[in-house]
Amino acid sequence: MRIGITYNLKDEVTPLSVLNREHNEEYDNINTIDVICSVLKKNGFETVKLGARLDIFDRLRKEEVDFIFNLAEGYYGRNRESIIPAILEMVNMPYSGSDPLTLGLTLDKIMSKKIFQFAKIPSPGYAIVRRLEDIDFVNNSLPYPMITKPAWEGSSKGIYNSSRVNDKKELERNIKLLLKKYPKQPILVEEYIKGREITVGVIGNDPPRVMGLMEIINKKHPGKDFFYSLEVKREWEELVDYKLPPDIPQALDIKIRRLASMAFKELGCRDIARVDFRISEYNEPYLLEVNPLPGLSPQYGDLVIMAQKQGMAYEGLVIAILNSAFSRYGIKEIKKEMPTEVKL
Numbered sequence: 001m002r003i004g005i006t007y008n009l010k011d012e013v014t015p016l017s018v019l020n021r022e023h024n025e026e027y028d029n030i031n032t033i034d035v036i037c038s039v040l041k042k043n044g045f046e047t048v049k050l051g052a053r054l055d056i057f058d059r060l061r062k063e064e065v066d067f068i069f070n071l072a073e074g075y076y077g078r079n080r081e082s083i084i085p086a087i088l089e090m091v092n093m094p095y096s097g098s099d100p101l102t103l104g105l106t107l108d109k110i111m112s113k114k115i116f117q118f119a120k121i122p123s124p125g126y127a128i129v130r131r132l133e134d135i136d137f138v139n140n141s142l143p144y145p146m147i148t149k150p151a152w153e154g155s156s157k158g159i160y161n162s163s164r165v166n167d168k169k170e171l172e173r174n175i176k177l178l179l180k181k182y183p184k185q186p187i188l189v190e191e192y193i194k195g196r197e198i199t200v201g202v203i204g205n206d207p208p209r210v211m212g213l214m215e216i217i218n219k220k221h222p223g224k225d226f227f228y229s230l231e232v233k234r235e236w237e238e239l240v241d242y243k244l245p246p247d248i249p250q251a252l253d254i255k256i257r258r259l260a261s262m263a264f265k266e267l268g269c270r271d272i273a274r275v276d277f278r279i280s281e282y283n284e285p286y287l288l289e290v291n292p293l294p295g296l297s298p299q300y301g302d303l304v305i306m307a308q309k310q311g312m313a314y315e316g317l318v319i320a321i322l323n324s325a326f327s328r329y330g331i332k333e334i335k336k337e338m339p340t341e342v343k344l
């Protein structure tokens with residue numbers, strides 16, 4: 001079998017990346033793609049690095065691949081992650097991961113929140129800002145502290161150490177900055193949930209299984225409130241400790257697992273996702289977002305760190321994703337003993 005890999009790289013130059021350095025934050029390093037290729041080759045597959053540029057139709061036709069391992073983040077707008085899967089559906093090509101609708105719904109955090117509300121999954125209170133005049137409404141409708149973020153981003157783009165605001169003046173400063181930096185999308189303002197942060201890996205389908213819960217801890221000042229801003233993610237080695245399993249009451253652990261699987265299913269995720277939660281000081285979990293295209297960097301991908309912390313090698317993770325996708329298409333799964341059992 002010939003597997004094509006679709007992806008975008010950090011060093012691809014687009015008009016947006018020239019205007020805003022943050023733009024490349026969500027893209028992959030070629031090293032990640034090379035490591036995935038070597039895992040696939042080791043398991044008997046031919047691999048083709050397709051990328052996800054404008055020549056993708058030609059490349060798909062020429063390379064005659066049988067299956068796509070999709071990592072493409074896309075370039076512009078809230079549908080950017082959906083473009084490659086939509087093209088693959090157009091040419092009837094099987095691929096790993098979620099479909100275009102789910103990728104669009106999860107990238108747009110406002111749409112996701114509407115689904116969480118409908119499914120009664122707790123998520124922080126919020127308000128939407130589309131223009132500067134909306135500030136008064138937000139100021140009057142949510143309690144401080146709040147956090148400001150662009151509505152259609154990921155990888156902490158637009159979320160800085162200064163994104164938590166304590167008063168109207170700070171709120172106004174952030175709104176002005178985000179309207180300028182991310183002018184084509186609304187700003188999501190949320191109630192800031194003071195407390196702990198836990199990210200959850202979910203893998204497979206029918207039913208999806210929780211891979212593990214991992215706490216993101218302030219390494220320099222343990223126990224002191226902090227959040228996963230762009231600055232913190234960039235300096236994760238100095239600033240973050242990852243704890244698996246987190247030291248939480250069993251009832252909370254069960255609740256988080258249930259909410260993570262619910263969110264995965266409600267949004268129609270497939271094969272893999274990472275689900276982010278904040279836990280309030282009263283041990284109440286709040287769902288922040290679902291990431292159906294989680295970073296797979298062998299060095300710093302949160303999901304990869306999570307897998308490794310429970311003895312699952314990188315290879316095991318890639319094969320588990322592939323096997324979930326293969327089983328959806330009735331393709332024979334790779335027979336490989338996983339290094340450890342994936343915990344249910």
Ligand SMILES: Nc1ncnc2c1ncn2[C@@H]1O[C@H](COP(=O)(O)OP(=O)(O)O)[C@@H](O)[C@H]1O
Nearest residue numbers: 124153154155156157190191192193227228288
């Ligand atoms: N409502 C909130 N309360 C507290 N912290 C938050 C809240 N929203 C976001 N954060 C912090 O910002 C980080 C990034 O936010 P998130 O919504 O997950 O966006 P991204 O898609 O960029 O990961 C979170 O991991 C968390 O640390």
Ligand SMILES: [Mg+2]
Nearest residue numbers: 155276288289
């Ligand atoms: Mg997140």
